[in-house]
Amino acid sequence: MGTVEAANKKAIESTLGQKKPKVVFVLGGPGSGKGTQCANIVEHFGYTHLSAGDLLRAEIKSGSENGTMIQNMIKEGKIVPSEVTIKLLEKAILENENDKFLIDGFPRNEENRAAFEAVTGIVPEFVLFFDCPEEEMEKRLLGRNQGREDDNIDTIRKRFKVFLESSLPVIEHYNSKGKVRKIDAAKPVGEVFEAVKALFTPVDDKKLWRLRPRGFYVTVTSLISSSAEVLKGIEDGKFG
Numbered sequence: 001m002g003t004v005e006a007a008n009k010k011a012i013e014s015t016l017g018q019k020k021p022k023v024v025f026v027l028g029g030p031g032s033g034k035g036t037q038c039a040n041i042v043e044h045f046g047y048t049h050l051s052a053g054d055l056l057r058a059e060i061k062s063g064s065e066n067g068t069m070i071q072n073m074i075k076e077g078k079i080v081p082s083e084v085t086i087k088l089l090e091k092a093i094l095e096n097e098n099d100k101f102l103i104d105g106f107p108r109n110e111e112n113r114a115a116f117e118a119v120t121g122i123v124p125e126f127v128l129f130f131d132c133p134e135e136e137m138e139k140r141l142l143g144r145n146q147g148r149e150d151d152n153i154d155t156i157r158k159r160f161k162v163f164l165e166s167s168l169p170v171i172e173h174y175n176s177k178g179k180v181r182k183i184d185a186a187k188p189v190g191e192v193f194e195a196v197k198a199l200f201t202p203v204d205d206k207k208l209w210r211l212r213p214r215g216f217y218v219t220v221t222s223l224i225s226s227s228a229e230v231l232k233g234i235e236d237g238k239f240g
């Protein structure tokens, strides 16, 4: 690495270190509904959605020197070298004023995971894992209609294989650290989002809801007992 590049890397590290963004990794097989649910989370919980796949596709479109390499990897369902993807993610995080990010479709293999941790020092708050059977994912991908070059049956099969061999171990890694929140993603969009919502609703809000009736009852009970005391006091002639 040249000195300019090394200096740039250091600058990014320290800036990201200062920014200390809150990150949730959104993982799951191709077609499990990551993008769909991220859009819902953004709308309700104020996160910024960063899809690694979208960033890579934008890089191809921008005519970057890596464009052809990225395009070939995506067509083959392979995982692009971490260096490329991490640079795009870092840039997107630094350019955005928000401090809460959903990182969708990353880390997709052990190399992605270890490199991101080493370069940015960011540890995810938790990992949202959309669990969905292959046959359902296949049906969704074939019906996605976004004109994606990788949504054809040959590439889809390759992507499933990469998911099982390379991405599931990343989920297992985070599971062993108690970071995985698994969601049944085979259900309809609205039902999946209900399960997602429960994970994002601030604990304080949940506590408030649980405490509200109790607090209410405590107040009512003490009002009743104090009025009973007053009544008894009147009866006893305490108040004149």
Ligand SMILES: Nc1ncnc2c1ncn2[C@@H]1O[C@H](COP(=O)(O)OP(=O)(O)O)[C@@H](O)[C@H]1O
Pocket: 028, 029, 030, 031, 032, 033, 034, 035, 036, 037, 140, 141, 143, 144, 145, 185, 186, 187, 188, 189, 190, 192
């Ligand atoms: N729960 C769901 N039930 C049925 N179809 C879904 C569901 N979630 C997403 N889809 C559809 O499946 C396709 C893939 O969803 P997407 O969010 O792009 O998945 P991913 O980002 O995980 O590949 C899209 O056409 C989307 O509209």
Ligand SMILES: Nc1ccn([C@@H]2O[C@H](COP(=O)(O)OP(=O)(O)O)[C@@H](O)[C@H]2O)c(=O)n1
Pocket: 029, 030, 031, 034, 035, 051, 052, 053, 054, 056, 073, 074, 075, 077, 078, 079, 080, 081, 085, 104, 105, 106, 107, 108, 112, 150, 159
């Ligand atoms: N971390 C990542 C994410 C995506 N990709 C590439 O981008 C492709 C599409 O990723 P995506 O996240 O948009 O795909 P879906 O899971 O949303 O269908 C993957 O199959 C990989 O080829 C990658 O190389 N590295």
Ligand SMILES: [Mg+2]
Pocket: 034, 035, 051, 053, 105
């Ligand atoms: Mg997606």
